[in-house]
Amino acid sequence: MKFSQQTTLDTFLNILFDRYQAKVPAVNQITEALIERGVVNSQQEIVNDHIAFRTLRVPHLGIASFEKIFLHHGYQKRDYYYFEGKKLNAYWYAPPSELYPRIFISELIVDELSAGAQEIIYRYTNEITTDPVDALDLDNGEQMGEFFHQSLWTLPTKFDYQTLLEESEYAAWVIYNRYYLNHYTISVHALKNSYNTLAAFDDFVEGLGIKLNTSGGKIKTSADGLLLQSSTVAEMQEATFAAGETLNIAGSYVEFAERRVLPEFENLPLKEVQAQHRRDGFETNNADKIFESTYMGQVVNTNTDR
Template identity: 40%
Template structure:
Protein backbone atom coordinates (compact mmCIF):
# COMPACT_ATOMS: atom_id res chain seq x y z
CA UNK A 1 0.00 0.00 0.00
CA UNK A 2 1.33 3.45 -0.89
CA UNK A 3 0.68 6.71 0.96
CA UNK A 4 -2.04 7.88 -1.43
CA UNK A 5 -4.01 4.64 -1.11
CA UNK A 6 -3.69 4.62 2.68
CA UNK A 7 -4.85 8.22 3.04
CA UNK A 8 -7.73 7.57 0.66
CA UNK A 9 -8.82 4.51 2.64
CA UNK A 10 -8.59 6.45 5.91
CA UNK A 11 -10.78 9.20 4.44
CA UNK A 12 -13.39 6.75 3.10
CA UNK A 13 -13.60 4.99 6.46
CA UNK A 14 -13.82 8.32 8.29
CA UNK A 15 -16.41 9.91 5.97
CA UNK A 16 -18.68 6.87 6.25
CA UNK A 17 -19.40 7.66 9.92
CA UNK A 18 -18.75 11.42 9.68
CA UNK A 19 -21.05 12.71 6.92
CA UNK A 20 -20.61 16.29 8.13
CA UNK A 21 -16.96 16.23 7.04
CA UNK A 22 -17.90 15.40 3.45
CA UNK A 23 -20.58 18.10 3.49
CA UNK A 24 -18.16 20.75 4.80
CA UNK A 25 -15.52 19.60 2.31
CA UNK A 26 -18.03 19.92 -0.56
CA UNK A 27 -19.35 23.25 0.74
CA UNK A 28 -15.89 24.80 0.68
CA UNK A 29 -15.07 23.30 -2.71
CA UNK A 30 -18.23 24.88 -4.15
CA UNK A 31 -16.84 28.21 -2.96
CA UNK A 32 -13.80 27.52 -5.09
CA UNK A 33 -11.50 26.37 -2.30
CA UNK A 34 -8.92 23.63 -2.75
CA UNK A 35 -8.90 21.53 0.41
CA UNK A 36 -5.50 20.50 1.74
CA UNK A 37 -5.10 18.24 4.75
CA UNK A 38 -3.03 19.48 7.70
CA UNK A 39 -3.05 16.27 9.75
CA UNK A 40 -4.87 13.04 10.54
CA UNK A 41 -5.28 11.73 14.09
CA UNK A 42 -5.49 8.10 15.20
CA UNK A 43 -6.19 6.64 18.65
CA UNK A 44 -5.12 3.44 20.40
CA UNK A 45 -4.23 1.84 23.74
CA UNK A 46 -0.66 1.51 25.02
CA UNK A 47 -0.97 -2.27 25.23
CA UNK A 48 2.13 -3.70 23.49
CA UNK A 49 -0.07 -5.46 20.93
CA UNK A 50 -1.63 -2.27 19.57
CA UNK A 51 0.39 0.68 20.90
CA UNK A 52 1.91 3.60 19.01
CA UNK A 53 4.98 1.51 18.16
CA UNK A 54 2.70 -0.95 16.36
CA UNK A 55 0.55 1.60 14.50
CA UNK A 56 3.46 3.78 13.45
CA UNK A 57 5.17 0.99 11.49
CA UNK A 58 3.11 1.43 8.34
CA UNK A 59 3.68 5.18 8.31
CA UNK A 60 7.43 4.77 8.87
CA UNK A 61 7.58 2.33 5.98
CA UNK A 62 5.79 4.88 3.79
CA UNK A 63 8.38 7.57 4.49
CA UNK A 64 7.15 9.26 7.65
CA UNK A 65 9.43 10.10 10.59
CA UNK A 66 8.70 10.96 14.21
CA UNK A 67 8.84 14.69 14.95
CA UNK A 68 7.33 15.34 18.38
CA UNK A 69 6.01 13.84 21.63
CA UNK A 70 3.12 15.08 23.77
CA UNK A 71 1.77 14.22 27.23
CA UNK A 72 -1.85 14.84 28.29
CA UNK A 73 -1.78 14.23 32.04
CA UNK A 74 -5.46 14.77 32.88
CA UNK A 75 -6.62 12.47 30.08
CA UNK A 76 -3.83 9.92 30.70
CA UNK A 77 -2.71 10.10 27.09
CA UNK A 78 0.64 10.07 25.32
CA UNK A 79 1.06 11.00 21.65
CA UNK A 80 3.56 11.41 18.84
CA UNK A 81 3.35 13.24 15.53
CA UNK A 82 5.00 12.31 12.26
CA UNK A 83 5.90 14.17 9.07
CA UNK A 84 6.73 12.76 5.64
CA UNK A 85 10.42 12.96 4.77
CA UNK A 86 10.02 13.75 1.06
CA UNK A 87 6.38 14.64 0.29
CA UNK A 88 5.70 18.15 1.63
CA UNK A 89 2.02 17.80 0.71
CA UNK A 90 1.50 14.66 2.79
CA UNK A 91 -0.49 15.39 5.96
CA UNK A 92 1.10 15.08 9.37
CA UNK A 93 0.07 11.98 11.32
CA UNK A 94 -0.83 12.27 15.02
CA UNK A 95 -1.09 9.00 16.99
CA UNK A 96 -2.20 8.97 20.62
CA UNK A 97 -2.55 6.14 23.14
CA UNK A 98 -4.36 5.73 26.46
CA UNK A 99 -1.83 5.02 29.23
CA UNK A 100 -3.60 2.03 30.74
CA UNK A 101 -1.32 1.76 33.78
CA UNK A 102 -2.60 5.17 34.92
CA UNK A 103 -6.22 4.01 34.72
CA UNK A 104 -8.23 2.01 37.24
CA UNK A 105 -7.66 -1.70 37.63
CA UNK A 106 -11.17 -2.32 36.33
CA UNK A 107 -10.55 -0.39 33.11
CA UNK A 108 -7.21 -2.14 32.60
CA UNK A 109 -8.86 -5.53 33.02
CA UNK A 110 -11.69 -4.61 30.64
CA UNK A 111 -9.34 -3.47 27.87
CA UNK A 112 -7.08 -6.48 28.39
CA UNK A 113 -10.07 -8.82 28.09
CA UNK A 114 -11.24 -7.07 24.93
CA UNK A 115 -7.81 -7.54 23.35
CA UNK A 116 -7.39 -11.09 24.67
CA UNK A 117 -10.66 -12.13 23.03
CA UNK A 118 -9.43 -11.07 19.58
CA UNK A 119 -7.74 -13.35 17.09
CA UNK A 120 -4.17 -12.40 18.07
CA UNK A 121 -2.96 -12.63 14.48
CA UNK A 122 -5.11 -9.56 13.78
CA UNK A 123 -2.56 -7.40 15.57
CA UNK A 124 0.14 -8.47 13.11
CA UNK A 125 -1.80 -7.07 10.17
CA UNK A 126 0.44 -4.31 8.71
CA UNK A 127 -2.74 -2.39 7.85
CA UNK A 128 -4.21 -2.61 11.38
CA UNK A 129 -4.55 1.18 11.37
CA UNK A 130 -7.55 0.92 9.01
CA UNK A 131 -9.16 -2.19 10.49
CA UNK A 132 -11.70 -0.40 12.70
CA UNK A 133 -13.03 -2.28 15.71
CA UNK A 134 -11.34 -5.69 15.50
CA UNK A 135 -13.00 -6.84 18.72
CA UNK A 136 -16.64 -7.49 19.54
CA UNK A 137 -18.01 -4.08 20.48
CA UNK A 138 -21.73 -4.62 20.91
CA UNK A 139 -22.06 -4.37 24.69
CA UNK A 140 -23.63 -1.14 25.92
CA UNK A 141 -22.74 -2.25 29.45
CA UNK A 142 -19.02 -2.31 28.61
CA UNK A 143 -19.31 0.97 26.69
CA UNK A 144 -20.97 2.72 29.64
CA UNK A 145 -18.45 1.25 32.09
CA UNK A 146 -15.55 2.63 30.05
CA UNK A 147 -17.34 5.92 29.54
CA UNK A 148 -17.57 6.51 33.29
CA UNK A 149 -13.78 6.73 33.47
CA UNK A 150 -12.52 7.60 30.00
CA UNK A 151 -14.36 9.06 27.00
CA UNK A 152 -11.30 8.06 24.97
CA UNK A 153 -11.48 4.39 26.01
CA UNK A 154 -15.22 4.25 25.30
CA UNK A 155 -14.68 5.75 21.84
CA UNK A 156 -11.91 3.23 21.10
CA UNK A 157 -14.16 0.34 22.15
CA UNK A 158 -16.78 1.34 19.57
CA UNK A 159 -14.68 2.60 16.66
CA UNK A 160 -11.23 1.06 16.97
CA UNK A 161 -8.48 1.74 14.45
CA UNK A 162 -9.36 4.53 12.03
CA UNK A 163 -8.86 8.24 11.50
CA UNK A 164 -10.40 10.01 14.47
CA UNK A 165 -10.34 13.27 12.54
CA UNK A 166 -9.03 14.93 9.41
CA UNK A 167 -7.94 18.57 9.47
CA UNK A 168 -8.36 21.31 6.91
CA UNK A 169 -5.22 23.38 6.33
CA UNK A 170 -6.63 26.90 6.75
CA UNK A 171 -3.42 28.46 5.40
CA UNK A 172 -4.26 26.95 2.00
CA UNK A 173 -7.74 28.50 1.83
CA UNK A 174 -8.11 31.58 -0.41
CA UNK A 175 -11.19 33.32 1.01
CA UNK A 176 -10.58 32.89 4.75
CA UNK A 177 -7.75 34.98 6.18
CA UNK A 178 -8.43 34.03 9.79
CA UNK A 179 -9.79 31.05 11.68
CA UNK A 180 -12.48 33.38 13.08
CA UNK A 181 -13.69 33.97 9.51
CA UNK A 182 -13.88 30.24 8.77
CA UNK A 183 -15.62 29.48 12.06
CA UNK A 184 -18.22 32.19 11.42
CA UNK A 185 -18.88 30.80 7.94
CA UNK A 186 -19.29 27.27 9.30
CA UNK A 187 -21.62 28.36 12.10
CA UNK A 188 -23.68 30.46 9.68
CA UNK A 189 -23.94 27.31 7.56
CA UNK A 190 -25.39 25.41 10.53
CA UNK A 191 -22.40 23.56 11.97
CA UNK A 192 -21.84 23.37 15.72
CA UNK A 193 -18.27 23.89 16.94
CA UNK A 194 -16.45 22.49 19.96
CA UNK A 195 -16.46 25.40 22.44
CA UNK A 196 -14.49 23.62 25.19
CA UNK A 197 -11.65 25.99 26.09
CA UNK A 198 -13.04 28.46 23.54
CA UNK A 199 -13.98 27.87 19.92
CA UNK A 200 -10.40 28.71 18.93
CA UNK A 201 -7.67 26.83 20.78
CA UNK A 202 -4.20 28.37 20.70
CA UNK A 203 -2.97 31.83 19.73
CA UNK A 204 -0.78 33.44 17.07
CA UNK A 205 1.92 33.71 19.75
CA UNK A 206 1.81 29.92 20.14
CA UNK A 207 2.07 29.70 16.32
CA UNK A 208 -1.00 27.48 15.95
CA UNK A 209 -4.75 28.08 16.14
CA UNK A 210 -7.22 25.19 15.95
CA UNK A 211 -10.97 24.70 15.98
CA UNK A 212 -13.24 21.76 15.27
CA UNK A 213 -16.81 20.65 14.80
CA UNK A 214 -18.46 18.49 17.41
CA UNK A 215 -18.38 14.82 16.45
CA UNK A 216 -21.24 13.47 14.37
CA UNK A 217 -23.67 11.13 16.09
CA UNK A 218 -23.56 7.61 14.62
CA UNK A 219 -26.15 4.92 15.36
CA UNK A 220 -24.52 1.90 17.01
CA UNK A 221 -26.36 -1.40 17.38
CA UNK A 222 -25.71 -2.87 20.83
CA UNK A 223 -27.15 -6.17 21.96
CA UNK A 224 -29.19 -4.11 24.45
CA UNK A 225 -30.56 -1.89 21.65
CA UNK A 226 -29.45 0.93 19.36
CA UNK A 227 -27.83 4.14 20.60
CA UNK A 228 -26.32 7.21 18.97
CA UNK A 229 -22.63 7.53 19.86
CA UNK A 230 -20.30 10.46 18.93
CA UNK A 231 -18.12 9.30 16.04
CA UNK A 232 -15.53 11.64 14.45
CA UNK A 233 -15.12 15.36 13.80
CA UNK A 234 -13.53 17.79 11.35
CA UNK A 235 -10.71 20.04 12.53
CA UNK A 236 -9.35 23.31 11.13
CA UNK A 237 -5.75 24.45 11.71
CA UNK A 238 -4.06 27.78 11.00
CA UNK A 239 -0.28 27.82 11.37
CA UNK A 240 1.95 30.86 11.85
CA UNK A 241 5.46 31.68 10.70
CA UNK A 242 8.37 31.15 13.11
CA UNK A 243 11.28 33.56 13.49
CA UNK A 244 13.23 31.60 10.87
CA UNK A 245 10.54 32.30 8.28
CA UNK A 246 9.17 28.75 8.24
CA UNK A 247 5.70 27.65 9.29
CA UNK A 248 5.37 26.01 12.70
CA UNK A 249 4.88 22.27 12.18
CA UNK A 250 4.12 20.88 15.64
CA UNK A 251 1.19 20.85 18.05
CA UNK A 252 0.25 22.62 21.29
CA UNK A 253 -0.59 20.18 24.08
CA UNK A 254 -3.06 22.46 25.88
CA UNK A 255 -4.96 23.05 22.63
CA UNK A 256 -4.97 19.40 21.54
CA UNK A 257 -6.26 18.49 25.00
CA UNK A 258 -9.47 20.43 24.27
CA UNK A 259 -9.69 19.25 20.67
CA UNK A 260 -9.81 15.66 21.99
CA UNK A 261 -13.11 16.59 23.66
CA UNK A 262 -14.84 17.00 20.30
CA UNK A 263 -15.94 13.36 20.69
CA UNK A 264 -17.13 13.74 24.29
CA UNK A 265 -20.71 12.69 24.97
CA UNK A 266 -21.23 15.54 27.44
CA UNK A 267 -20.56 18.25 24.83
CA UNK A 268 -23.38 16.98 22.62
CA UNK A 269 -26.04 18.32 24.99
CA UNK A 270 -24.52 21.78 25.62
Protein backbone atom coordinates (compact mmCIF):
# COMPACT_ATOMS: atom_id res chain seq x y z
CA MET A 1 0.00 0.00 0.00
CA LYS A 2 2.95 2.36 0.55
CA PHE A 3 3.84 4.63 -2.38
CA SER A 4 7.00 6.43 -3.46
CA GLN A 5 5.57 9.91 -2.77
CA GLN A 6 6.48 11.10 -6.24
CA THR A 7 2.96 12.34 -6.91
CA THR A 8 0.23 14.19 -5.06
CA LEU A 9 -1.83 11.01 -5.02
CA ASP A 10 1.08 9.09 -3.46
CA THR A 11 1.42 11.64 -0.67
CA PHE A 12 -2.30 11.67 0.01
CA LEU A 13 -2.69 7.88 0.10
CA ASN A 14 0.38 7.46 2.31
CA ILE A 15 -1.01 9.88 4.89
CA LEU A 16 -4.29 7.97 4.93
CA PHE A 17 -2.57 4.62 5.29
CA ASP A 18 -0.03 5.67 7.93
CA ARG A 19 -2.74 6.89 10.31
CA TYR A 20 -4.96 3.89 9.60
CA GLN A 21 -2.06 1.48 10.14
CA ALA A 22 -1.24 3.09 13.47
CA LYS A 23 -4.79 2.54 14.75
CA VAL A 24 -5.52 -0.94 13.37
CA PRO A 25 -3.21 -3.47 15.07
CA ALA A 26 -4.11 -6.25 12.63
CA VAL A 27 -2.37 -4.40 9.78
CA ASN A 28 1.12 -4.66 11.29
CA GLN A 29 0.43 -8.06 12.79
CA ILE A 30 -0.41 -9.53 9.38
CA THR A 31 2.37 -7.70 7.53
CA GLU A 32 5.04 -8.71 10.05
CA ALA A 33 3.95 -12.35 9.89
CA LEU A 34 4.10 -12.30 6.08
CA ILE A 35 7.61 -10.84 6.24
CA GLU A 36 8.74 -13.42 8.82
CA ARG A 37 7.52 -16.22 6.58
CA GLY A 38 9.21 -14.80 3.50
CA VAL A 39 5.97 -14.14 1.65
CA VAL A 40 6.83 -10.45 1.20
CA ASN A 41 9.83 -8.32 2.07
CA SER A 42 7.91 -5.21 3.11
CA GLN A 43 4.52 -3.52 3.28
CA GLN A 44 5.25 -2.00 -0.13
CA GLU A 45 5.06 -5.44 -1.77
CA ILE A 46 1.49 -6.08 -0.62
CA VAL A 47 -0.95 -5.33 -3.44
CA ASN A 48 -3.89 -3.26 -2.19
CA ASP A 49 -7.07 -4.33 -3.98
CA HIS A 50 -9.15 -1.39 -2.75
CA ILE A 51 -9.72 1.08 0.05
CA ALA A 52 -13.17 2.03 1.30
CA PHE A 53 -14.80 5.10 2.78
CA ARG A 54 -18.16 5.80 4.42
CA THR A 55 -20.12 9.04 4.24
CA LEU A 56 -23.60 10.53 4.64
CA ARG A 57 -25.95 11.65 1.88
CA VAL A 58 -26.75 15.10 3.20
CA PRO A 59 -26.30 18.56 1.62
CA HIS A 60 -22.65 19.33 0.75
CA LEU A 61 -21.40 15.84 1.66
CA GLY A 62 -21.94 12.30 0.43
CA ILE A 63 -20.61 10.62 -2.70
CA ALA A 64 -21.20 13.70 -4.87
CA SER A 65 -18.69 15.62 -2.75
CA PHE A 66 -16.30 12.83 -1.83
CA GLU A 67 -15.74 11.50 -5.35
CA LYS A 68 -14.37 14.84 -6.60
CA ILE A 69 -11.06 14.07 -4.91
CA PHE A 70 -10.54 10.81 -6.76
CA LEU A 71 -11.98 11.90 -10.09
CA HIS A 72 -9.50 14.79 -10.07
CA HIS A 73 -6.67 12.27 -9.85
CA GLY A 74 -7.77 10.17 -12.77
CA TYR A 75 -10.07 7.65 -11.14
CA GLN A 76 -13.07 6.57 -13.24
CA LYS A 77 -16.53 6.07 -11.77
CA ARG A 78 -17.86 2.58 -12.38
CA ASP A 79 -20.76 0.46 -11.06
CA TYR A 80 -23.55 1.54 -8.71
CA TYR A 81 -24.67 -0.60 -5.76
CA TYR A 82 -27.72 -0.32 -3.50
CA PHE A 83 -28.02 -1.93 -0.08
CA GLU A 84 -31.70 -1.87 0.78
CA GLY A 85 -31.52 -3.21 4.33
CA LYS A 86 -28.68 -0.90 5.34
CA LYS A 87 -30.08 2.09 3.39
CA LEU A 88 -26.86 2.67 1.48
CA ASN A 89 -25.75 3.76 -1.97
CA ALA A 90 -22.26 2.98 -3.25
CA TYR A 91 -20.00 3.27 -6.28
CA TRP A 92 -16.55 1.94 -7.04
CA TYR A 93 -13.86 3.83 -8.91
CA ALA A 94 -11.18 2.36 -11.16
CA PRO A 95 -7.65 3.69 -10.55
CA PRO A 96 -5.62 5.69 -13.09
CA SER A 97 -3.04 2.87 -13.14
CA GLU A 98 -2.58 -0.57 -11.62
CA LEU A 99 -0.19 0.96 -9.09
CA TYR A 100 -3.14 2.34 -7.16
CA PRO A 101 -6.05 0.67 -5.36
CA ARG A 102 -9.67 0.72 -6.44
CA ILE A 103 -11.85 3.07 -4.39
CA PHE A 104 -15.19 2.04 -2.88
CA ILE A 105 -17.37 4.88 -1.53
CA SER A 106 -20.68 4.29 0.22
CA GLU A 107 -23.18 6.76 1.66
CA LEU A 108 -26.05 6.45 4.11
CA ILE A 109 -29.41 7.59 2.69
CA VAL A 110 -30.20 9.68 5.74
CA ASP A 111 -33.70 10.62 4.61
CA GLU A 112 -34.73 6.96 4.85
CA LEU A 113 -33.97 6.81 8.59
CA SER A 114 -36.44 7.53 11.37
CA ALA A 115 -37.25 11.15 12.19
CA GLY A 116 -35.25 10.87 15.41
CA ALA A 117 -32.11 9.58 13.70
CA GLN A 118 -32.41 12.21 10.99
CA GLU A 119 -32.69 14.96 13.60
CA ILE A 120 -29.47 13.82 15.26
CA ILE A 121 -27.51 13.59 12.02
CA TYR A 122 -28.74 16.90 10.59
CA ARG A 123 -28.04 18.67 13.88
CA TYR A 124 -24.35 17.96 13.25
CA THR A 125 -24.14 18.15 9.46
CA ASN A 126 -26.20 21.34 9.18
CA GLU A 127 -23.07 23.08 10.45
CA ILE A 128 -21.63 22.49 6.97
CA THR A 129 -22.99 25.15 4.60
CA THR A 130 -20.72 24.58 1.59
CA ASP A 131 -19.01 21.56 0.06
CA PRO A 132 -15.72 21.26 2.00
CA VAL A 133 -13.97 19.55 -0.92
CA ASP A 134 -14.43 22.70 -3.02
CA ALA A 135 -12.17 24.56 -0.60
CA LEU A 136 -9.32 22.06 -0.99
CA ASP A 137 -6.30 22.33 -3.26
CA LEU A 138 -6.67 18.92 -4.87
CA ASP A 139 -3.07 19.10 -6.06
CA ASN A 140 -1.80 19.36 -2.48
CA GLY A 141 -1.41 15.83 -1.12
CA GLU A 142 -0.72 16.88 2.45
CA GLN A 143 -3.77 19.14 2.58
CA MET A 144 -5.99 16.34 1.27
CA GLY A 145 -4.55 13.87 3.76
CA GLU A 146 -5.22 16.23 6.65
CA PHE A 147 -8.76 16.85 5.41
CA PHE A 148 -9.64 13.19 5.92
CA HIS A 149 -8.67 13.47 9.59
CA GLN A 150 -10.16 16.82 10.50
CA SER A 151 -13.42 17.54 12.28
CA LEU A 152 -16.15 18.13 9.74
CA TRP A 153 -18.72 18.71 12.48
CA THR A 154 -18.91 19.03 16.24
CA LEU A 155 -17.79 16.06 18.31
CA PRO A 156 -20.94 14.01 18.95
CA THR A 157 -22.31 13.23 22.38
CA LYS A 158 -22.17 9.72 23.72
CA PHE A 159 -25.98 9.72 23.91
CA ASP A 160 -26.37 10.65 20.24
CA TYR A 161 -23.86 8.00 19.19
CA GLN A 162 -25.63 5.29 21.17
CA THR A 163 -29.04 6.40 19.88
CA LEU A 164 -27.85 6.13 16.27
CA LEU A 165 -26.19 2.79 17.00
CA GLU A 166 -29.57 1.26 17.83
CA GLU A 167 -30.97 2.11 14.40
CA SER A 168 -27.99 2.28 12.04
CA GLU A 169 -24.55 1.08 13.08
CA TYR A 170 -23.22 2.62 9.88
CA ALA A 171 -24.62 6.03 10.93
CA ALA A 172 -23.02 5.75 14.36
CA TRP A 173 -19.65 4.81 12.85
CA VAL A 174 -19.65 7.81 10.51
CA ILE A 175 -20.95 10.37 13.01
CA TYR A 176 -17.88 9.66 15.15
CA ASN A 177 -15.19 8.63 12.64
CA ARG A 178 -16.20 10.95 9.80
CA TYR A 179 -13.99 10.33 6.72
CA TYR A 180 -11.46 8.08 8.45
CA LEU A 181 -10.24 5.21 6.25
CA ASN A 182 -12.63 2.30 6.83
CA HIS A 183 -10.37 -0.47 5.52
CA TYR A 184 -7.70 -1.49 3.08
CA THR A 185 -7.69 -4.80 1.25
CA ILE A 186 -4.91 -7.32 0.64
CA SER A 187 -4.99 -8.95 -2.82
CA VAL A 188 -4.25 -12.51 -1.76
CA HIS A 189 -4.05 -13.84 -5.33
CA ALA A 190 -0.92 -11.67 -5.76
CA LEU A 191 0.91 -13.47 -2.95
CA LYS A 192 3.13 -16.57 -3.11
CA ASN A 193 1.81 -20.11 -3.28
CA SER A 194 0.23 -21.39 -0.05
CA TYR A 195 -1.00 -17.84 0.65
CA ASN A 196 -2.62 -16.96 -2.68
CA THR A 197 -6.09 -18.41 -2.12
CA LEU A 198 -8.54 -16.87 0.31
CA ALA A 199 -9.15 -20.14 2.14
CA ALA A 200 -5.42 -20.56 2.81
CA PHE A 201 -4.96 -16.91 3.72
CA ASP A 202 -7.87 -16.97 6.17
CA ASP A 203 -6.27 -19.98 7.88
CA PHE A 204 -3.01 -18.02 8.12
CA VAL A 205 -4.77 -14.97 9.63
CA GLU A 206 -6.72 -17.03 12.14
CA GLY A 207 -3.47 -18.76 13.08
CA LEU A 208 -2.24 -15.36 14.24
CA GLY A 209 -5.15 -15.19 16.69
CA ILE A 210 -7.06 -12.66 14.59
CA LYS A 211 -10.82 -13.15 14.36
CA LEU A 212 -12.69 -12.97 11.06
CA ASN A 213 -16.10 -11.55 10.23
CA THR A 214 -18.49 -14.51 10.10
CA SER A 215 -21.56 -12.68 8.73
CA GLY A 216 -22.62 -14.64 5.66
CA GLY A 217 -19.77 -17.07 6.34
CA LYS A 218 -16.10 -16.25 6.68
CA ILE A 219 -15.69 -16.22 2.89
CA LYS A 220 -18.19 -14.14 0.94
CA THR A 221 -18.42 -15.36 -2.67
CA SER A 222 -19.93 -13.59 -5.69
CA ALA A 223 -22.65 -15.29 -7.71
CA ASP A 224 -20.18 -16.07 -10.50
CA GLY A 225 -17.72 -17.58 -8.02
CA LEU A 226 -14.92 -15.30 -9.18
CA LEU A 227 -14.72 -12.75 -6.35
CA LEU A 228 -14.03 -14.03 -2.85
CA GLN A 229 -13.79 -11.66 0.12
CA SER A 230 -13.25 -11.93 3.87
CA SER A 231 -12.24 -9.50 6.61
CA THR A 232 -11.07 -9.14 10.16
CA VAL A 233 -13.42 -7.80 12.79
CA ALA A 234 -12.82 -4.22 13.91
CA GLU A 235 -11.02 -3.82 17.22
CA MET A 236 -12.78 -1.93 19.99
CA GLN A 237 -11.12 1.41 20.72
CA GLU A 238 -11.76 3.95 23.44
CA ALA A 239 -13.45 7.02 21.96
CA THR A 240 -13.84 10.38 23.66
CA PHE A 241 -17.16 12.13 23.07
CA ALA A 242 -18.47 15.61 23.87
CA ALA A 243 -18.13 16.65 27.52
CA GLY A 244 -15.24 14.19 27.84
CA GLU A 245 -17.42 11.08 28.05
CA THR A 246 -15.77 7.89 26.82
CA LEU A 247 -16.99 4.65 25.30
CA ASN A 248 -15.37 1.69 23.58
CA ILE A 249 -16.49 1.67 19.95
CA ALA A 250 -15.62 -0.21 16.75
CA GLY A 251 -12.68 1.11 14.76
CA SER A 252 -11.50 0.00 11.31
CA TYR A 253 -10.48 -3.40 9.96
CA VAL A 254 -8.58 -5.25 7.21
CA GLU A 255 -10.14 -6.98 4.23
CA PHE A 256 -8.79 -9.73 1.97
CA ALA A 257 -9.82 -10.38 -1.63
CA GLU A 258 -9.20 -13.13 -4.16
CA ARG A 259 -10.04 -12.20 -7.75
CA ARG A 260 -10.07 -15.32 -9.89
CA VAL A 261 -9.19 -15.55 -13.55
CA LEU A 262 -12.10 -14.95 -15.94
CA PRO A 263 -13.32 -18.07 -17.81
CA GLU A 264 -12.10 -16.79 -21.18
CA PHE A 265 -8.53 -16.61 -19.83
CA GLU A 266 -8.50 -19.75 -17.70
CA ASN A 267 -6.00 -21.47 -20.02
CA LEU A 268 -3.41 -18.72 -19.68
CA PRO A 269 -0.22 -19.78 -17.88
CA LEU A 270 -0.27 -18.27 -14.39
CA LYS A 271 2.86 -16.20 -15.05
CA GLU A 272 1.05 -14.47 -17.92
CA VAL A 273 -2.09 -13.59 -15.95
CA GLN A 274 -2.49 -9.83 -15.49
CA ALA A 275 -5.04 -7.73 -13.61
CA GLN A 276 -7.23 -7.40 -16.71
CA HIS A 277 -7.59 -11.17 -16.86
CA ARG A 278 -9.18 -11.35 -13.43
CA ARG A 279 -12.67 -10.57 -12.17
CA ASP A 280 -13.10 -6.84 -11.60
CA GLY A 281 -15.65 -4.74 -9.73
CA PHE A 282 -17.59 -5.72 -6.63
CA GLU A 283 -20.63 -7.73 -5.54
CA THR A 284 -23.56 -6.33 -3.54
CA ASN A 285 -24.10 -9.44 -1.42
CA ASN A 286 -20.41 -9.69 -0.54
CA ALA A 287 -20.11 -6.02 0.39
CA ASP A 288 -23.32 -6.13 2.42
CA LYS A 289 -21.72 -8.62 4.80
CA ILE A 290 -18.28 -6.98 4.80
CA PHE A 291 -19.92 -3.78 6.13
CA GLU A 292 -20.73 -5.73 9.28
CA SER A 293 -17.06 -5.96 10.24
CA THR A 294 -17.73 -2.89 12.41
CA TYR A 295 -21.12 -4.08 13.70
CA MET A 296 -21.52 -4.92 17.35
CA GLY A 297 -22.83 -8.41 16.63
CA GLN A 298 -19.39 -9.23 15.23
CA VAL A 299 -17.23 -6.89 17.29
CA VAL A 300 -18.46 -7.59 20.82
CA ASN A 301 -18.32 -11.37 20.49
CA THR A 302 -14.86 -11.22 19.00
CA ASN A 303 -13.25 -8.75 21.37
CA THR A 304 -14.62 -10.48 24.47
CA ASP A 305 -13.08 -13.74 23.23
CA ARG A 306 -9.61 -12.29 23.40
